[in-house]
Amino acid sequence: MSTDVHADPEDVYAFLLDFPRYANYSKYLREVRTLEGEGGPGTCYALTFAWWKITYTAHSRVTGVEPPERIDWEITKDIDAGGCWRVTPAESEGASDPAASDSNDANDANDTDDDLTDRPCKVALEVEFDPGSASSDALDLPMLVSLDWVVKKAIPLIRGEAERVIERAVRDLEGSNRDVDLDVYVDSARI
Template identity: 70%
Template sequence: MDELVVRTTVYADPKNVYEFLLDFPRYARYTEYLRDVRTAAGDGGPGTRYALTFAWWKLTYTAHSTVTDVEPPERIDWQITKDIDAGGCWRITPNGDSCEVALEVEFDPDSASPDALDLPRLVSFDWVLAKAVPLIRGEAERVVERAVRDLEGSTRDVDLDVYVDSERI
């Protein structure tokens, strides 16, 4: 499994941060490649299912995820439910008048199903993975930075602490 963690300080109440992050459909505003998030079932708690439509290059793909556990106001766990072994969590750690927020993602690119995409002729699935996997880090950083902006109500330089345990990301 490859792992990516993006963390930063947010100057907001941890309970408000938790409620904000629980509203997953808003994430489509934060990324370059996530076009739409539809709630298939649920209210954000365990068992909530989402359909996430991504578009990159000439490809469009809908991933399906499920919220697997929550620990208000400190943690929201999720799992991708088809085509790839992937999951993660949002972790909120109170720290006085602020909190540390971390987006943690684990995934196995080698578990991705080649049948998940309708590829153009002469394009290999391995080529798509080699180009798409490195985009994950930038997307995670962008999501965290934009969430901080909305949570704090202003724009500032966000100091990100990024941990990556893979040369692919």
């Protein structure tokens, strides 16, 4: 999924690298504990989710960073999953028009930081996972509750939760509320 954020790309990157902050935005993410590291590659986290009668702690690790444009991560327990955050700085006006570049050179020197945040950066979350790697053994399910039933109930919540998390994060990054246009691409028949 992706959206535009009217904020400095370095600020957005620092915000996204602060994994423990994520619990402030999600209804179902109760806590993020740092197990080791200081945010860079090799940093490990325990993310505790709770929904209905189920509590689950996922373990993740930051696998790579390219400040201020990319944070790669993977889940290290119970499921084959990983992904990345991408922050793409806004192109300066006229960047795609070579004829306009000469006239913009003088204007570029006059750009202020406020002008740059008027042009949004693109923020994207990419997640890949192997649904076949999930097992009911990873969850302490109530008696007579199947993993298939849990998945069937949880999947509709995923998009709504993603939208809520992004709206709250954008509000804090930009300092005001607004409707957030969220582009979601799903390569799965289940979600």
